[in-house]
Structure formats: C-alpha cells, structure tokens
Amino acid sequence: MKKERKKASKKDSQLIIRINGDERDEFVSLCEELDTSAAREIRRFIRDFIKQHNNE
Template sequence: MAKNKDAQLLVRINKAQRDEFVALCNELETSSSREIRKFIKRFVSKHKVNQKTLKGDNNGEKS
C-alpha cells in the first residue's frame, strides 16, 4: 500500500462524538487521523482475507 497521503475522506458525524473522540485521542497522545487510518487499514485487511476465503483463489470458484 502506498505510504504517501494524497487523498482525503470526508466523514460527517455528530459533533459530540467527534469532540469526545478527539479528546480521547489527545489523552492517549495520538491523533484522530492516525486512529482513523489504523481503523481503515485493519478493516480493509480483515475484509480482504474474508473476500478471498469466500471467493476462493480459483477465479472466483470455491475450492
């Protein structure tokens, strides 16, 4: 996966949830952006594995 950050994702959430998340990130000495990127990386990795298992490795055919 590319290391450079050349795209943005706009997410609309409740202001209170956003403020609580940002405050918690600050308490944990991390950034909200870093935590969102980690979540996305784990989510994609987890679901890539699941998709390969469901589709199989033989051109979409189950083994």
C-alpha cells in the first residue's frame, strides 16, 4: 500500500507582474542569500496578506 502525501494545494495558476528590473534583481539576490526563492517569498506574502485582510 502506498503512503499518500498531503499537498497544501496544487500550484496551477500564474500571476504576472511588471516591476523595476533593479528591484527584481536585488530581490532575487537577497532571496538567494537567504536560501529561499523569490516565488516562495511572494507566495508567503500573498498568504499573509490574505490572512491579514480577512481578519478585518
């Protein structure tokens, strides 16, 4: 019998944003220094933002 893994949720959508190139490069560089990814940090920001504003 296979062990089933729980997934938080399937990542099946994209959000395309336009930002300043220098800010993007600095953000990605900082994420690398902190051993994380830009996508992970943006997803965390979105989850925190939703929680914060749903509690108002």
